[in-house]
Amino acid sequence: MEHADVFTRNAAVERYGGCLCGNIRYRLTGEPRVHYCHCDMCRRTTGSAFAVLGWAPVAGLSWLTTEPAYRRSSPIARRSFCRSCGTPLTLAYDANPYEVAMHIGTFDDPSGLEPRHNYGSSQRLGWV
Secondary structure: OOHHHHHHHOOOOEEEEEOOOOOOEEEEEOOOEEEEEOOHHHHHHHOOOOEEEEEEEHHHEEEOOOOOEEEEEEOOEEEEEOOOOOOEEEEEEOOOOOEEEEEHHHEOOOOOOOOOEEEOHHHOOOOO
């Protein structure tokens, strides 16, 4: 099944989230595809041993308050974050302008968003 098909099937689902300080709020319509990422860049961006990301079509993401700031995290990707508190919010690759990855910890209720895959496993820390 194509990724877009999975998202379309769950298009009625709405999830809300935002940054730590509350300046940024968003709505994501549809169910994201969730995975762990162990790459060096995700580790450093989150300050953790790995990132937990949920991929979804950009069209399903709505910023409800202030839009985030953006920065280039590599020659092929950019990330968004809150200017006030620094919370990392999204990751987007230049090669795929139709999808965005949300940091799962920014959802109001991430409890039902279980990761299904591991990416960047070659960079995974041995104790994880």
